[in-house]
Amino acid sequence: MNHSYIAAIDGFGDAVALGLRSAPCPQPRHGEIVVQVEAAAINPIDVRRRGGYGSRLFSLMGAARMPLVLGNDFVGTVYAVGRGVTGLREGDAVFGAKPPSSAGTHATHVTMRAEHARLRPSSIPAATLATLPYNFLTVTRAFADAGICRETVNGRPVLVHGATGGLGQIAVWLLHRLGASVTAVGGRKGLDACLAAGAAELVDRHRQSLASLPRHFAATLNFASWDDEADLLQRLAPDAAGHATTVHPLLGNFDRLGLLGGGVATLVGKRGKRGQIPKGARYGWTTFRPNPSALQALADCAAALAPPTVKTFTLSQAGQAYLHVEQGQPRRAVLLPGQL
Numbered sequence: 001m002n003h004s005y006i007a008a009i010d011g012f013g014d015a016v017a018l019g020l021r022s023a024p025c026p027q028p029r030h031g032e033i034v035v036q037v038e039a040a041a042i043n044p045i046d047v048r049r050r051g052g053y054g055s056r057l058f059s060l061m062g063a064a065r066m067p068l069v070l071g072n073d074f075v076g077t078v079y080a081v082g083r084g085v086t087g088l089r090e091g092d093a094v095f096g097a098k099p100p101s102s103a104g105t106h107a108t109h110v111t112m113r114a115e116h117a118r119l120r121p122s123s124i125p126a127a128t129l130a131t132l133p134y135n136f137l138t139v140t141r142a143f144a145d146a147g148i149c150r151e152t153v154n155g156r157p158v159l160v161h162g163a164t165g166g167l168g169q170i171a172v173w174l175l176h177r178l179g180a181s182v183t184a185v186g187g188r189k190g191l192d193a194c195l196a197a198g199a200a201e202l203v204d205r206h207r208q209s210l211a212s213l214p215r216h217f218a219a220t221l222n223f224a225s226w227d228d229e230a231d232l233l234q235r236l237a238p239d240a241a242g243h244a245t246t247v248h249p250l251l252g253n254f255d256r257l258g259l260l261g262g263g264v265a266t267l268v269g270k271r272g273k274r275g276q277i278p279k280g281a282r283y284g285w286t287t288f289r290p291n292p293s294a295l296q297a298l299a300d301c302a303a304a305l306a307p308p309t310v311k312t313f314t315l316s317q318a319g320q321a322y323l324h325v326e327q328g329q330p331r332r333a334v335l336l337p338g339q340l
């Protein structure tokens with residue numbers, strides 16, 4: 001195949017159409033592979049980036065160029081291998097997540113550094129597996145930011161805010177396996193899944209306030225709302241490992257205030273919050289970053305994770321799929337680019 005197809009936008013806006021178009025098939029450079037994409041998840045960040053969110057910082061990395069193809073997660077087959085790549089060959093079944101770019105995975109073919117792909121576990125359907133890498137890598141990054149490891153949380157309580165979401169479910173499962181006693185906070189509907197993932201205590205966020213929870217947690221994670229950040233920091237024990245949030249204002253600061261103003265607001269904002277946590281505890285604003293060893297850890301444990309339910313869309317239905325995510329519909333939206 002000399003041509004590939006992409007679901008791309010030509011400008012930012014919440015209602016901007018995601019046009020399906022043909023494009024020359026990408027060629028791998030040194031250290032790169034081209035993957036023929038079988039399944040690619042749509043994450044909340046894709047919907048927000050379509051509206052222009054984060055474009056100031058993303059443009060510095062060349063990740064806001066038009067036509068812009070969004071998407072980080074992928075499952076597929078190695079289609080071409082560049083010079084200098086070892087360990088992967090044409091035809092290998094792979095999965096992973098590539099860093100933010102303007103040539104994302106919502107396409108039939110995508111180029112990436114070879115280290116962003118791993119041989120895929122064969123026991124999981126492609127559409128299900130495609131929902132995991134971006135979230136898993138973000139959660140493991142959040143653990144590092146909050147100082148979470150077996151030594152710091154084994155036998156101790158850890159609070160997950162947003163436990164019913166994509167990140168939260170993975171975090172609850174991993175924390176349970178590290179020996180933590182997990183308090184899962186979320187809407188009533190998703191809390192049963194948290195119990196199945198290993199949560200010890202469930203808190204319906206519509207019925208019980210964060211402020212009513214004890215101040216005894218070894219770590220707290222915020223995957224839900226920046227408005228709740230201060231309340232969460234107050235829940236840490238005096239000898240806590242730390243806190244991490246994925247819902248921080250970093251990208252928004254740069255969008256609103258420019259590079260200098262955004263940098264200053266971010267430094268000041270972080271410092272203010274850091275002043276509210278116990279001495280010695282870590283405090284992190286987590287950002288997704290690919291990590292080959294964390295991706296391998298996912299390959300090793302993916303079959304044991306409770307699979308999220310998915311709704312699949314063809315590549316030409318990308319607009320409907322984005323709407324599905326934007327409206328917070330149940331089931332994870334996954335594109336199947338092999339089906340135009």
Ligand SMILES: NC(=O)c1ccc[n+]([C@@H]2O[C@H](COP(=O)([O-])OP(=O)(O)OC[C@H]3O[C@@H](n4cnc5c(N)ncnc54)[C@H](OP(=O)(O)O)[C@@H]3O)[C@@H](O)[C@H]2O)c1
Pocket residue numbers: 043044045135138161162163164165166167168185186187188189190205223224225245246247248286287288
């Ligand atoms: N910084 C990064 O690099 C990065 C990476 C990945 C994700 N994220 C962000 O992290 C967040 C979580 O991602 P996700 O994929 O897990 O999202 P998700 O699947 O949509 O889950 C969101 C969770 O937050 C809860 N929630 C939503 N609005 C809330 C509110 N106003 N107050 C309290 N809780 C609220 C939801 O609870 P119920 O639905 O049960 O009520 C759910 O548990 C998203 O905002 C996402 O954009 C950031």
